[in-house]
Amino acid sequence: MTDDSKAIDEVAKTSGKAIDAGRELGSFISKYVGGPLDQAMGIVEDKLKYLRWERQIRLMERANKFLSERGLQQPTRKVPMQIAIPIMQGGSLEEDDSLQDRWAALLVNVADESSGSEVRRAFISILEDLSPLDAIVLEKIYDISAVPRDKNEVWTTSLPEQALGTKPEAEDLRPSAPVELSLGNLARLGLISSAMAWGGIAMLSRVHRTVLGYEFLKAIKHSSKSCDQ
Structure with missing residues (x-):
């Protein structure tokens, strides 16, 4: 050939x-x-x-x-x-x-x-507007094993490893710069809201979860049993 x-x-x-x-x-x-x-x-x-x-x-x-x-x-x-x-x-x-x-x-x-x-x-x-880190941070914030669903206030200092339901003991409460950027994007999209403000500027060390955030995460999460969604 x-x-x-x-x-x-x-x-x-x-x-x-x-x-x-x-x-x-x-x-x-x-x-x-x-x-x-x-x-x-x-x-x-x-x-x-x-x-x-x-x-x-x-x-x-x-x-x-x-x-x-x-x-x-x-x-x-x-x-x-x-x-x-x-x-x-x-x-x-x-x-x-x-x-x-x-x-x-x-x-x-x-x-x-x-x-x-x-x-x-x-x-x-x-x-379309989420980065891989954004998705990880979002899931941690809404993880019911870390923060009960009926407790809306979430501390973000330890993200992306975990979200906290109570104020951390660390002196610096701000999350890392990449996480803070992700939180800003999640807030822009309406998936979280700021629970703190300083001088009129939103602080993202503590955030609230939203109805949109719950429903969105349920829609993009896979479960082998649909009733668990």
Whole structure:
């Protein structure tokens, strides 16, 4: 076989894999939006063709895994396209695995009628604005094992390791600069609110949790049992 023939053969193999992957992804999308396969394939071509192939596949695999862990083979409610497509786009563009898992969990939660999660477009834009550290800090603040749900006041000094329900003994109550920046972003998004102020400036050493924060975290959190959401 000549070098040209080998090159042509490799291109053919790669193209075949891409076509097969596209069909698999089209079938996956069709399950969620409830449309025919050719419509789903059109969505893949028109909306997702610019996304990285390996991130698309990982998102699909994680969503399928989360469904399986709930004992589900298929979504139990169809997701509107104006919700499903932005989630798939956002999840496919996300390069951090921990954040992409949250996109997959969001997709599964809105596709599971027993999850208790409301379908809200706002959750998509909020998740797009989170960094990996933001997500960790948010989960620590809402961790019921660290701070009881009925106690709204949270001290942030020890984050990202843990959130505190009582005032720490340390003299410097300010969290680290990266954590303070994350807290500022979470406050901007309405996921927490400041419990302290000095000279009219919000202090983030102590924060309050919000209804939006609870509902958002429930929507992006995976559980093998939907009743635990």
